[in-house]
Amino acid sequence: xxxxxxxxxxxxxxxxxxxxxxxxxxxxxxxxxxxxxxxxxxxxxxxxxxxxxxxxxxxxxxxxxxxxxxxxxxxxxxxxxxxxxxxxxxxxxxxxxxxxxxxxxxxxxxxxxxxxxxxxxxxx
Amino acid sequence: xxxxxxxxxxxxxxxxxxxxxxxxxxxxxxxxxxxxxxxxxxxxxxxxxxxxxxxxxxxxxxxxxxxxxxxxxxxxxxxxxxxxxxxxxxxxxxxxxxxxxxxxxxxxxxxxxxxxxxxxxxxxxxxxxxxxxxxxxxxxxxxxxxxxxxxxxxxxxxxxxxxxxxxxxxxxxxxxxxxxxxxxxxxxxxxxx
Numbered sequence: 001x002x003x004x005x006x007x008x009x010x011x012x013x014x015x016x017x018x019x020x021x022x023x024x025x026x027x028x029x030x031x032x033x034x035x036x037x038x039x040x041x042x043x044x045x046x047x048x049x050x051x052x053x054x055x056x057x058x059x060x061x062x063x064x065x066x067x068x069x070x071x072x073x074x075x076x077x078x079x080x081x082x083x084x085x086x087x088x089x090x091x092x093x094x095x096x097x098x099x100x101x102x103x104x105x106x107x108x109x110x111x112x113x114x115x116x117x118x119x120x121x122x123x124x
Numbered sequence: 125x126x127x128x129x130x131x132x133x134x135x136x137x138x139x140x141x142x143x144x145x146x147x148x149x150x151x152x153x154x155x156x157x158x159x160x161x162x163x164x165x166x167x168x169x170x171x172x173x174x175x176x177x178x179x180x181x182x183x184x185x186x187x188x189x190x191x192x193x194x195x196x197x198x199x200x201x202x203x204x205x206x207x208x209x210x211x212x213x214x215x216x217x218x219x220x221x222x223x224x225x226x227x228x229x230x231x232x233x234x235x236x237x238x239x240x241x242x243x244x245x246x247x248x249x250x251x252x253x254x255x256x257x258x259x260x261x262x263x264x265x266x267x268x269x270x271x272x273x274x275x276x277x278x279x280x281x282x283x284x285x286x287x288x289x290x291x292x293x294x295x296x297x298x299x300x301x302x303x304x305x306x307x308x309x310x311x312x313x314x315x316x317x
Contacts, residue, residue: 011160031188033156065181067188068279075266100177103185103287110263 001052004045012038013063017045024059026074027096030066039073046080053089057081059117062096062124063104071107078115085117092118099123145219153212154195163187166220173222175314182312183227185287189280190231190310191215227312234303240296243306246278251291258286288312
């Protein structure tokens with residue numbers, strides 16, 4: 001499977017989608033000019049990955065900031081992983097938030113209430 | 125414009141901005157570059173007096189969502205012979221400084237008068253909800269709205285109310301028979317709760 005590695009900028013996150021090394025990670029800031037264009041390749045990659053996923057998938061989010069336009073795209077990503085989980089695979093979301101960033105912790109908790117994937121919260 | 129009128133205008137603009145404690149007034153097209161420039165300007169200014177991180181985040185958040193609302197929703201219109209472009213609006217940031225009690229962000233943009241009832245209903249709904257209610261509404265809109273949906277399902281407005289913990293202060297001013305000028309004022313308190 002292709003590896004997607006996108007280096008983050010001040011308005012787009014770092015994205016690593018690497019099935020072979022079992023690394024799926026979104027980190028940094030997300031307020032892209034065009035959310036759909038930015039996230040579509042990642043969503044397509046996850047759909048493809050879902051056809052033959054690793055026995056255990058850790059989905060890492062280590063975001064400093066995302067705008068509301070991105071929040072919907074992140075939910076779409078999580079829903080794709082929920083599909084993978086529902087097909088009998090092991091999926092866990094690792095949600096990182098800065099120690100003093102209650103809003104980011106709360107955002108993670110909200111996503112965990114919407115999707116059926118277990119979340120592990122980590123402050124850093 | 126006559127020279128003396130021009131000078132008077134500049135002086136009065138300057139005086140008004142000082143009196144109203146406006147740090148930034150921008151009227152025009154809101155692009156992604158503009159959003160980045162204005163938010164980093166505010167961030168740098170707040171960093172200069174080591175503003176509390178949580179408050180900095182709130183100000184950044186509110187600015188981004190307000191600018192996004194303008195760039196996505198401001199309509200094309202014609203007003204007093206001048207053509208306003210789609211995505212144009214006025215964006216104002218109040219004085220940023222450690223001696224102030226609060227930050228304020230004000231936006232103004234033309235909206236089609238037929239959209240006003242829907243927008244008003246959303247604003248009123250948001251203002252009636254408490255913290256928990258806003259959270260539930262946000263989750264509901266996020267689930268139901270589509271990412272390409274121009275309306276963004278009001279996520280930006282809900283988010284502003286959640287992040288500031290304040291009611292949304294808004295006004296619809298009469299422009300002409302087809303358009304209203306939607307003014308939204310957001311305040312971010314500098315006191316830490």
